[in-house]
Amino acid sequence: MSDIDKTAVTQTENVSEKPRRRGCVGHCAKFWWAYLILLVVIVAVVVPVVILVGVPKIAQSKLDDAELILDGIVVTETQIKSLTMSINSTIKSDGKVHANIDPFEGIMYLEDKEPHTPFAKILFPATTADALQTVNVTQFLPIDDVDALTTFNTWLLANETLRVTVFGDTKVKVKGINRKYDVTFKKTVTMPGLKHLDGTTVKPTWISLEADANGNNFKADVSIPNLSHVAFELGNVTFHNYLLGEEVGTVFIDNLTLRPGNNEYKMRATIQNGPVITALGKKPYCEQGGVLPFQIRGKSVTNHGQSLSYFADALGASNQTVNIPIGEAIKANLNISIPCGGLGGGHKRSMGLLF
Ligand SMILES: *[C@@H]1O[C@H](CO)[C@@H](O)[C@H](O)[C@H]1NC(C)=O
Ligand SMILES: *[C@@H]1O[C@H](CO)[C@@H](O)[C@H](O)[C@H]1NC(C)=O
Numbered sequence: 538m539s540d541i542d543k544t545a546v547t548q549t550e551n552v553s554e555k556p557r558r559r560g561c562v563g564h565c566a567k568f569w570w571a572y573l574i575l576l577v578v579i580v581a582v583v584v585p586v587v588i589l590v591g592v593p594k595i596a597q598s599k600l601d602d603a604e605l606i607l608d609g610i611v612v613t614e615t616q617i618k619s620l621t622m623s624i625n626s627t628i629k630s631d632g633k634v635h636a637n638i639d640p641f642e643g644i645m646y647l648e649d650k651e652p653h654t655p656f657a658k659i660l661f662p663a664t665t666a667d668a669l670q671t672v673n674v675t676q677f678l679p680i681d682d683v684d685a686l687t688t689f690n691t692w693l694l695a696n697e698t699l700r701v702t703v704f705g706d707t708k709v710k711v712k713g714i715n716r717k718y719d720v721t722f723k724k725t726v727t728m729p730g731l732k733h734l735d736g737t738t739v740k741p742t743w744i745s746l747e748a749d750a751n752g753n754n755f756k757a758d759v760s761i762p763n764l765s766h767v768a769f770e771l772g773n774v775t776f777h778n779y780l781l782g783e784e785v786g787t788v789f790i791d792n793l794t795l796r797p798g799n800n801e802y803k804m805r806a807t808i809q810n811g812p813v814i815t816a817l818g819k820k821p822y823c824e825q826g827g828v829l830p831f832q833i834r835g836k837s838v839t840n841h842g843q844s845l846s847y848f849a850d851a852l853g854a855s856n857q858t859v860n861i862p863i864g865e866a867i868k869a870n871l872n873i874s875i876p877c878g879g880l881g882g883g884h885k886r887s888m889g890l891l892f
């Protein structure tokens with residue numbers, strides 16, 4: 538009792554004005570119970586307000602200040618209705634608040650595409666508020682919204698950068714306080730996109746006027762640079778192949794998985810000879826050794842027998858121009874050089890080209 542009494546007195550000394558101080562002793566002694574009630578009220582009201590409002594606010598603002606970095610995303614076992622997604626991420630904060638964050642389900646959506654529609658739901662594990670921590674998750678992901686996933690893939694493929702938001706409700710427990718608070722985890726990350734697979738190069742290795750057993754008359758080494766932090770297992774991919782605005786054939790790349798860095802693959806194609814030979818005889822191509830500007834655009838993606846529209850439609854949304862040194866390959870493989878103005882009729886007939 539005396540302890541509380543003393544506290545109450547101390548309280549009044551701080552509160553009271555100096556001139557009144559002398560009178561306090563008697564006054565305070567007489568109304569000690571009033572001060573006690575005041576103190577109890579302060580403890581009863583202010584402390585819970587701090588705990589219920591202040592701490593969660595601090596916890597939320599610390600969480601808001603933290604930075605999420607997506608170090609890598611790997612998409613494998615791609616099927617029509619599901620895929621496996623692995624994410625390596627780092628959360629950076631000032632580390633000043635010691636807290637534990639509960640596991641939570643975070644949705645991911647494109648920040649710059651309204652309405653915000655999740656293309657993935659990821660279960661994030663429990664984390665602490667350490668200054669730097671890595672959060673790596675691997676999970677089986679049913680595809681709930683194939684349109685949203687296709688849009689994400691399309692943006693990832695087309696854009697130089699894209700903003701992805703991770704959003705989820707979770708709870709935080711601050712060290713020393715015996716309860717959990719609701720907080721919202723919301724982070725927008727800018728990630729590099731694939732820029733239409735810019736920089737893809739195709740080096741012909743074999744060219745023939747007659748198709749092989751697969752129906753192909755063209756083979757090449759293709760190098761696809763990956764500017765993003767995302768890797769995906771695509772499978773067997775085919776592309777429409779255009780030359781000077783006209784569709785001239787189909788390109789195939791088998792067992793394709795795009796990874797960060799250079800992706801070296803064999804490609805094969807079935808291409809109409811006529812339009813290629815004609816183009817080679819045209820200016821400016823005949824003047825620069827026959828480098829032709831082909832355009833390719835995704836046509837189909839099949840992985841282990843499953844047709845994956847969320848990749849095919851994304852790859853099919855845009856054309857990528859690839860300059861291919863066809864003239865050189867024809868010279869090397871067929872010993873034919875095509876001059877400006879094209880081959881004479883006799884030459885064409887002897888090559889079996891009637892067009
Ligand atoms: C995560 O990091 C590990 C270890 O460096 C690596 O083996 C794995 O491929 C990475 N995964 C992703 C999704 O980047
Ligand atoms: C998590 O991923 C990072 C790379 O982003 C890697 O350095 C680390 O080893 C990974 N940790 C585990 C446990 O796989």
Ligand SMILES: *[C@@H]1O[C@H](CO)[C@@H](O)[C@H](O)[C@H]1NC(C)=O
Nearest residue numbers: 649691692695696698699700
């Ligand atoms: C990303 O690419 C898509 C498809 O090409 C386009 O519609 C969108 O405006 C781009 N978004 C940004 C932020 O560049």
Ligand SMILES: *[C@@H]1O[C@H](CO)[C@@H](O)[C@H](O)[C@H]1NC(C)=O
Nearest residue numbers: 779782783832834854855856
């Ligand atoms: C791709 O290029 C071809 C031929 O130039 C054209 O017909 C087609 O409309 C283009 N497609 C897209 C999506 O740009």
Ligand SMILES: *[C@@H]1O[C@H](CO)[C@@H](O)[C@H](O)[C@H]1NC(C)=O
Nearest residue numbers: 772773790791792793803841
């Ligand atoms: C693609 O993978 C299959 C096995 O999954 C294999 O039989 C085939 O030879 C591979 N094709 C190429 C071009 O690598």
Ligand SMILES: *[C@@H]1O[C@H](CO)[C@@H](O)[C@H](O)[C@H]1NC(C)=O
Nearest residue numbers: 772773791792839840841842
């Ligand atoms: C690609 O096609 C080949 C031949 O049809 C097949 O052997 C292979 O398994 C396919 N690869 C994938 C990943 O579906």
Ligand SMILES: *[C@@H]1O[C@H](CO)[C@@H](O)[C@H](O)[C@H]1NC(C)=O
Nearest residue numbers: 867868869870871872873874
């Ligand atoms: C290429 O063709 C020319 C004539 O058109 C001929 O003289 C030359 O021997 C041929 N070279 C080879 C390697 O066949």
Ligand SMILES: CC(=O)N[C@H]1CO[C@H](CO)[C@@H](O)[C@@H]1O
Nearest residue numbers: 762763764765766797798799
């Ligand atoms: C983000 C990333 O990994 N980019 C790489 C893409 O490929 C080029 C060429 O190999 C690398 O230089 C980049 O670092």
